[in-house]
Amino acid sequence: MVIYSRKFIWNCQWDINPPPHQASRGALDYSLFTKGSGNEFVALLVYVDDIVITGSNLQVIESLKSFLHSHFKLKDLGNLKYFLGLEIARSHNGIVLSQRQYVLQLLEDTRFLACKHAAMPMDPKVRLSSFEGELLEDSSMYRRLPRKPHLTAIHHLLQYIKATPGQGLLFSADSSLQLRAYADADWGSCPDSRKSITGFCVFLGDSMVSWTAKK
Structure with a gap:
């Protein structure tokens, strides 16, 4: 290509x-x-x-x-x-898309550039609710976060991307052109609305080309 x-x-x-x-x-x-x-x-x-x-x-x-x-x-x-905001790198293995510069700027803006690393983006046992947890005293930095558990989750996510600033998507030069799609749903999992959370991802060969998750 x-x-x-x-x-x-x-x-x-x-x-x-x-x-x-x-x-x-x-x-x-x-x-x-x-x-x-x-x-x-x-x-x-x-x-x-x-x-x-x-x-x-x-x-x-x-x-x-x-x-x-x-x-x-x-x-x-x-x-x-x-x-x-996308960085494109080439090698004999294929093309890699990443957002390394954007990630580093985000960590600097949030003062997490020297934070400890986290192995996972989020604790799978955590269930965030708009009605549970202490309210934030100053929400000016994170306008859409109502409570401290949400802020804790964001800080954990920043610690995760600190460990993987250059992680991206590889579009392999040897990949097939077979199109595959996967979907999943977590029925009634939202503690506030009881709405389900659904998601899907689409692969072209071994490369993920589309994905989403929403209520």
Whole structure:
């Protein structure tokens, strides 16, 4: 996979593109455009004045770059290394996405940069409630945390990410393209509303590409 990042002045609509570079706009994400399939597939992601181009064929990518240069004022930043808080690292094993710099800044802002490590993000036995536990005297730092047990849980989480600042997602170069999904539910587990908590994760080969957990 080849990925490039550029400064992009978005001064007109992508819809003006004539063939052969006419692309399809994403149905769920209007900032994503795709074209072709197989070895001819290429994707373009737009965010304000930045774009990311990725695909499996360098010649197709170079052709798209030349086409964009003819329509917009661009600055090529080369291989993608940092985008929207994500750090991208490459090796012969594949591509790793992490948020190391963001994590270190978060720990510094919360004064947890020198804290002790925690082995788990949260104690699985803890059940937080909006009505149990002592109220916080000063909630200005954590506006959405009503009580001290919530603050304790956040501090424990900060201790966990202190031990794993560079942990991320590996998209293996040798992974298959098989799509797998897993789901689970904890019925009636919310102590306040008795709502269930459900979650799912989706893997492309060995790489997790989507996940969520919610009431």
